[in-house]
Amino acid sequence: PTPIVLDCDPGHDDALAIMLAAANPAVDLLAISTVAGNQTLDKTALNARRICDVAGIGGVPIVSGARGPLRGPAVIAEDVHGQSGLDGPQFGPVRTPLTSADGVGYVRDLLRGQKRPVTVVATGPLTNIATLLRAAPDVADRIDRIVFMGGSTERGNSTPYAEFNIYADPEAADIVLHSGVPVTMVGLNVTHQALADDTVLSRIGALGSPLSRICVSLLEFFSETYRELWGFPAPPLHDPITVALLIDPEVVTRVHARVDIELTGTHTRGATVVDLYNRTGRPANAEVAMQLDAERFWDLIVDAIATLSDH
Ligand code: BDR
Numbered sequence: 001p002t003p004i005v006l007d008c009d010p011g012h013d014d015a016l017a018i019m020l021a022a023a024n025p026a027v028d029l030l031a032i033s034t035v036a037g038n039q040t041l042d043k044t045a046l047n048a049r050r051i052c053d054v055a056g057i058g059g060v061p062i063v064s065g066a067r068g069p070l071r072g073p074a075v076i077a078e079d080v081h082g083q084s085g086l087d088g089p090q091f092g093p094v095r096t097p098l099t100s101a102d103g104v105g106y107v108r109d110l111l112r113g114q115k116r117p118v119t120v121v122a123t124g125p126l127t128n129i130a131t132l133l134r135a136a137p138d139v140a141d142r143i144d145r146i147v148f149m150g151g152s153t154e155r156g157n158s159t160p161y162a163e164f165n166i167y168a169d170p171e172a173a174d175i176v177l178h179s180g181v182p183v184t185m186v187g188l189n190v191t192h193q194a195l196a197d198d199t200v201l202s203r204i205g206a207l208g209s210p211l212s213r214i215c216v217s218l219l220e221f222f223s224e225t226y227r228e229l230w231g232f233p234a235p236p237l238h239d240p241i242t243v244a245l246l247i248d249p250e251v252v253t254r255v256h257a258r259v260d261i262e263l264t265g266t267h268t269r270g271a272t273v274v275d276l277y278n279r280t281g282r283p284a285n286a287e288v289a290m291q292l293d294a295e296r297f298w299d300l301i302v303d304a305i306a307t308l309s310d311h
Pocket residue numbers: 011012013014038077080123124149157163164165238239
């Protein structure tokens with residue numbers, strides 16, 4: 001299995017990324033680190049623990065990292081994920097502990113201690129990963145690849161051109177993309193192909209477990225916000241695509257391209273500038289996901305929930 005660290009800001013779709021990473025035998029989930037993003041750090045860390053509770057995920061350390069971006073105030077997405085960051089279902093008192101509040105240090109030591117390079121999956125703002133690469137440059141060699149959900153080859157969702165994870169910390173994204181570590185970008189151009197429509201909801205609901213009911217409730221809440229804010233017919237399940245492509249490379253097609261982050265634009269700060277036609281002549285620094293095989297993707301998600309339902 002591919003060893004991974006999942007850095008996330010749960011978050012409805014992050015929650016499903018955690019479940020997929022924990023359930024599927026093709027990946028070995030070494031740790032979950034959390035970052036401020038969809039909600040404050042305290043809430044995203046609590047939510048990661050809640051998901052491990054309800055999904056019966058034991059023995060995976062959960063650590064918390066950055067409270068805000070490298071520059072400026074924290075941007076949270078309460079309008080999308082609600083006051084708790086995971087609105088919809090009711091959760092009982094949390095049982096899974098927080099292993100460390102020095103998440104970046106924890107991941108640094110974990111990477112240094114592994115025999116083989118680890119894949120870092122990031123589904124929130126890239127603050128923890130950028131901080132890690134800056135503070136401990138030696139770990140770059142210990143990372144096989146960084147697969148992140150963020151950006152787009154097209155338009156944004158936080159602003160007309162910027163996607164939330166990049167908009168929330170553009171400087172961090174800039175550091176990651178120019179770190180020399182192999183990078184895969186999973187942007188809105190591909191995640192908007194993963195719509196959790198009624199067919200998907202019925203498949204998950206048909207599993208008939210407490211966990212499947214929690215997942216349906218999460219997706220129903222997500223569905224409301226996507227209808228209200230963006231007029232979507234169904235909510236896109238962005239984050240788990242990062243994990244899915246490690247399990248089954250056929251889940252997405254990819255191209256190599258130059259990707260830069262707009263840091264100073266008057267209207268476009270946080271935009272991912274993807275040179276799909278190599279107009280700059282500059283070397284590619286990223287693999288960019290393009291086309292989703294939605295059927296394969298949803299099979300992986302439903303299988304993961306089914307597996308965890310039996311715990
Ligand atoms: C990204 O922003 C968050 O709201 C989601 O969890 C996802 O990581 C989509 O733009």
